[in-house]
Amino acid sequence: MTDDPFVVHRRLLFTVAYEMLGSAADAEDVLQESWLRWADVDRTKVADPRAYLVRTVTRQSLNRLRTLARSREEYVGEWLPEPLLTSPDVAEDVELAESVSMAVLTVLETLGPTERAVFVLREVFDLPYGEIAEVTGKSPAAVRQIAHRARSHVAARRPRVPVSAAEQRAVVERFLTALRTGRVQELMAVMAPDVVLVADGGGVVRAARAPLHGADPVAKLLARAHLAVADLVTRTVWLNGAPAGLVEVDGEPTAVSLVVDGGRITRIYVVRNPGKLTRLHSPVDLAR
Template sequence: MAEDAFTEHRPLLFTIAYEMLGSAADAEDVLQESYLRWSAVDPATVEHPRAYLVRLVTRQGLNHMRAVRARREEYVGPWLPEPIRTVPEVSEDAILAESVSMAMLLVLETLNPTERAVFVLHDVFGYTHGEIAASIGKAEATVRQIAHRARRHVHARRRRFEPDSDATRQIVQRFLLAASTGRIQDLMDLLAPDVVQISDGGGKVVAARRPITGRDEVARFVLGVIRTTGSTTRVEPATYNGMPAARFLTGDALDWLVAFEIHDGRITGLYGMRNPDKLRRADAVRPLDRGGL
């Protein structure tokens, strides 16, 4: 049955769509559009359902990427990918964990839609240039050139990445303890000198309108946020985008979500999500898959 094939490959299809779009909501829209097209196809005419579905999702993802670019350009304040809750086991696949990390998704935003699709399909999911050419309707030689250009662009901008682990979660716990007790020196000891903090409020809630850089500035910003959240805020550890994270809740409402980027025992990036539209689906655990690679 068509539904059975789609359900079987859904984690893979969602992962591809999410990495192409950086938005769980947009990825779900792409999957819905793809399913409607798939349901109109006679399964008996499809020799390899997974390959067919990947091509379908890729084409729908490309169409969607081109449609949302103008919306991203008009975004108020810094834009961050919509965070997705992941199981700790995602970190066991280093390529998958890095590919859904906040830093990598921000780098992918700097590619044009075709470059992004080619990079994701080739470097993350391992599809050949010929398979990608069939998916996006371009010559194999052209896809090879696009892949080379996209890879060079990404490698020049990618940040050092360490996936979620017991060690990184302990650093986050120490950081949160220092922040809650106002120990600024302890905070600064856990931050890399070139640490960057990015907040996404989407113009809907209060959030920093520019990235904050440097150990001193980030430490003071964090203490300021902790002071304004009040004693009623509850903090929960979690894993998002293959990274250690913290959820800040008032009652049952999720007010803040912060994902931590860590390298060599220091926090190099903090990605704070406050946009309520992007927090709406933040409780759902998303199964991710690279197709058995």
């Protein structure tokens, strides 16, 4: 039924689950579990289906986060969120685009499950403290305190000044051009001196297992990688609400998201784990 509230709000529910989990695959599992619960509900007793479904998805996401904690602790190398191909329309909602950016999702990984739920529901979806309290099992006063702590934590670690899509795209294209040449100086010219590269190969494919700091070592690493590649194809795409790079290395995809400040790259997120690159063929619908 197209008028079923679950179907009507599915984009919103997926976005909630994805921001909670940083994984589209896990978000889809949560939506499936939530749908099964929704199917058994007496709809006549649900006054606000949207709020009810958001609460259900959040609870299932919290359960999933706690289940995933051990596997993420044992993950080989750095764990990065699963990149999503998105349409340019997502960027029109600046707050939504920022909240699903690789940079912010990576910061959210440093929050505990309850802190993450409170931050996402309050800062991104603007739910009342009372509703968040019901979801998390905390008092409204405690939720306010958690929200304040989480907000401060994220603000201290997120990119300082968001840039326009046009500026982001220009820097992405400069970076991809330099990447195709493999020349250290050209790569360094587009990076800030204190640039950080974080790569996720999941122990499945080759990738740096610890963050790399500084324009010189990052540029030299990328230049060495270029020499080892027989075929390198790059293109600019929209990932997680912003222009980014999709790089095919000998036919295998790699997603590259950049943080830009003052026209130069301050952070590079490289996702090579093939298990996280299955949603790069058609845009994923996100909504608030």
